[in-house]
Amino acid sequence: MKQSSNKKSREATAFLYERLSRDDNLEGESYSIGNQKKLLTKVAKEKGYTNLVHFLDDGISGVTMNRPGFVEMTQQLEQGKASAVFVKDLSRLGRNYIEVGRLTEEFFPDHDIRLVAVSDNIDTAEGENELAPIRNLFNEWYARDISKKRRISNKIKGNSGEPMGLPPYGYIKDPNNPKHWVIDEEAAQVVRRIFDMTLEGFGTEQIATQFEKEGILTPQTYWIQKGIGRPGKTKTRPATKWNGSTITHLLYQQEYCGDVLNFKTYSKSYKNKKRIHNDPENWVVFQNVHEPIIERAVFEQVQQKRGKMRKRRTSNGEHNMFSGLLVCADCGCNLHFHFNQGNPEIKYFNCSNYKGNRGTCQSTHYIRVDFLEEVVLGEIRRLTKFASLYEDDFLKAVIGHSQQADEADRKLKEKELKALLARDEELDGLFERIYEDN
Incomplete structure (x- = not known):
């Protein structure tokens, strides 16, 4: 008995979906959410549906199918809560040829859902409409064309x-x-x-x-x-x-x-x-x-x-030569310079993103300044010894590093030049299209 009641409720229920985006605003007042609701409510009642549920997405492009109102509606359709879907036209469902095609050709038939697109004269209860796939294709082309025009318009505005x-x-x-x-x-x-x-x-x-x-x-x-x-x-x-x-x-x-x-x-x-x-x-x-x-x-x-090198300092104004150079091995955030509150002579660095200090990093990565100085001094001594024993190899390494830096700078300049030349050609093309359009 309960199953029969649920079936009757489903048969009397229709989902009415309204959508409006900036692109659709160009089409005039007939596309407004209010007018879509009035039109769909009138048609659904004429076709005998008594329980009408509205779903809407205002200001969202039809190119994406990940729209809150649309997603909620399809989820409830999967649960068998309605037997019909009413839209003003197929472009309200979306302007994605593949996704809308999958929806109309597979999803709705598989779930025994009637689709009514009022302005397109489509009602699946009256049989298939051979023009529906072509309409879907035209709807996507419209979105593509609007996007192309908007990109050109934005380039003109941005360059002005x-x-x-x-x-x-x-x-x-x-x-x-x-x-x-x-x-x-x-x-x-x-x-x-x-x-x-x-x-x-x-x-x-x-x-x-x-x-x-x-x-x-x-x-x-x-x-x-x-x-x-x-x-x-x-x-x-x-x-x-x-x-x-x-x-x-x-x-x-x-x-x-x-x-x-x-x-x-x-x-x-x-x-x-x-x-x-x-x-x-x-x-x-x-x-x-x-x-x-x-x-x-x-x-x-x-x-x-x-x-370059960001010198951090403590509350009393003291700087440290390693400030701004050390990063956390786990999260990549900077290590900050601090004093031990109990013994100001103890100076150290720790992770700025440590979770015990408003962050998310699991480790403090604590390191004392005096130990760090010893490590760096040891490396300097090792490098100095290498330079004195192997002077020619050291000079080759330094010169090689300098040449690599020069080569990297040259490639960067070439990249900038190519980008500017491409931009020049792009502007020439834009001016030609503007002239032809006018």
Whole structure:
């Protein structure tokens, strides 16, 4: 009896799926989520379904099939909770020819599910539609074409100096001109302090610890409280839990000098939305576009400090010659310089990512400075002895190393030249296409 009741409930249940992305916004109001709901509800009721369940994905491209609403709907279909699926057209299911084809040709028939695509006049209860595969192919071509046009448009915008990304922490979009950034003074004060503390010799973890003690909001929490929307998944962590990686990321933002850096990331294809870091030589940089938060000289000083040998110091200001040169053998994080609290004469390094000190590394990798000095001094003596006994071999090794460095520098310059020549040809092609389109 219970099984019969479940079967009746399934037969009366229809899933109504609505999807809208930026690409579909170009098609006009008829594609809005609200209008899709009205249309599908009306048609489903006319076809005799009384239990209607809506699933939607708003602002997600149809190229990817990993959409929250769509995934939840297919999971419930596998559990046998509905007998029909209604969509405005096949492109709502997706713009991936292979995946949508597998869905309509295998998944729905295997689970005895009726598919109704209203605008495409498809109803599997009335028989197969021979044009459905062709429609799926056209839907994917549409996504490919939109992606191609958007890439060309983005290249033109990016090469004209218009910021292609969102403003970093410390800036907001100008209310009067979204293409221009203005300083968000509250966040900018935190940014200036990060740079000042770095120049004073504090490490990223030390800065993060200090900010956490003072209750300063992390960038993600700050944006949420200010109502500033940012893409990506929101990580559940305390509002003031700063990480050293966040500090490092902010220290490398050249935008704080007032510059615009475009094409820092790219995607391989219109089907793969993952952003990949671009080589710096492929970036397009425009200087002094907006008001700077950090003076350029200060920014370059910090980059030089972090890019070469970063001298860390303790709370009383003492430096050590090994600071910034030692890394953890397990996690690769820097080893930080410390004093023994009970006996200040004992100086040592340990892993900055040690889990007992806010990190995740299992070992402290503790090493005393006096022992380290003995090891390094022993190596220097060994090398000096080798140079005195085998002067010719030593000179050959030094010269060989110098030649290798010169060769590496030459290859880097050749790579930069090839990239610039390729960019020149690409721009010529873009200008020709723009002229032909107009």
